[in-house]
Amino acid sequence: MNRPSVVDRQDRVAGAVVGSAVGDALGAPFEFGPAGVYAARFPDGVGTMCGGGGWDPGEATDDTQMAVLVAESLPERDGLDLPDMFGRFRRWARDGPKDIGLQTEDVLTSGDPWDLAAALHFQVNGRAAGNGSLMRAAAPAVYFARAGRVATMDAGRRIAALTHGDRAAWEGTAVLHELIRVALDGDHPLAAVPGALDRVHEDHRERWATVLAPGWHPDAATEFNGAVWPCLGTALWALRTTRTYENALAAAVDVGGDTDTVAAVTGGLAGAVYGFEAIPSRWTEPLHVPLPGYGDRVLRTPDLLALARRLDSDPCGAIPTNIRTP
Ligand SMILES: [Mg+2]
Secondary structure, three states: OOOOOOOOHHHHHHHHHHHHHHHHHHHHHHOOEOOOHHHHHOOOOOOOOOOEOOEOOOEOOHHHHHHHHHHHHHHHOOOOOHHHHHHHHHHHHHOOOOOOOHHHHHHHOOOOOOOOHHHHHHHHHOOOOEHHHOOOOHHHHHHHHOOOHHHHHHHHHHHHHOOOOOHHHHHHHHHHHHHHHHHHOOOOOHHHHHHHHHOOOHHHHHHHHHHHOOOOOHHHOOOOOOEHHHHHHHHHHHHHOOOOHHHHHHHHHHOOEOHHHHHHHHHHHHHHHHOHHHOOHHHHOOOEEEOOOOOOOEEEHHHHHHHHHHHHHOOOOOOOOOOOOO
């Protein structure tokens, strides 16, 4: 991975937010396909927004829709207001989005209160380590970055816990928040992995260290990449083994499986590293984000750029200490 030297913070912030949405839309038509489909379709190695599988070219999925809900809640509520965020998720889920993670749907439609729904779901099902909390992490990572490592990681855990009862998902989201924070500062996110792992809950550190290790490859995954570990592991692998935003995204989608979310996570990281200017206009121009539950709203790239600026400039609210982690 090369790190461009002339990228300023504003460009990285925009790159993280838009880059994640672009990855989501780029990967959506390939969801649940095998490895190698993207490269076969686009022998140039980078490709276009092609649509398919029920998605229009450039149409973002639940990944970006939930990210927008998080991104709007933070400045509007002056910080981390978890009940508000959960309410926005629920309003969106009730309106029947085209796609929604199974686990997320169960939690949001259970009727249980915001601070119990995910925990109860985990208690009953015993499995709650889907990648759904990673896919919406770029925006809150931008918002909390200026508050430093501890606050950024803690916010990641708390937002993850709204829909995911398994601490593995909280810890992975905390790591992703931290890597994006480091990238926004202009430092190398891959070099920040050991420091982030040091702050992962000890019960989960070893498993995370395995998939985030420099030699890890998606072929070594022990679960489908809809799970939190191989999803973040694959995003880091894509970043590590390529030298541009475009190539990182193409590599992520070409792995197959849960391509929209793996590419959304890769895109948030790669966008923070290479900046918005590195994202090709053939990907940003068709990008659009419908928002079920919120009338006919459809956000486009300029709207996401405005949101990114707001996240970066807002005095990042204190994390209210009276809100407990579910
Ligand atoms: Mg999706």
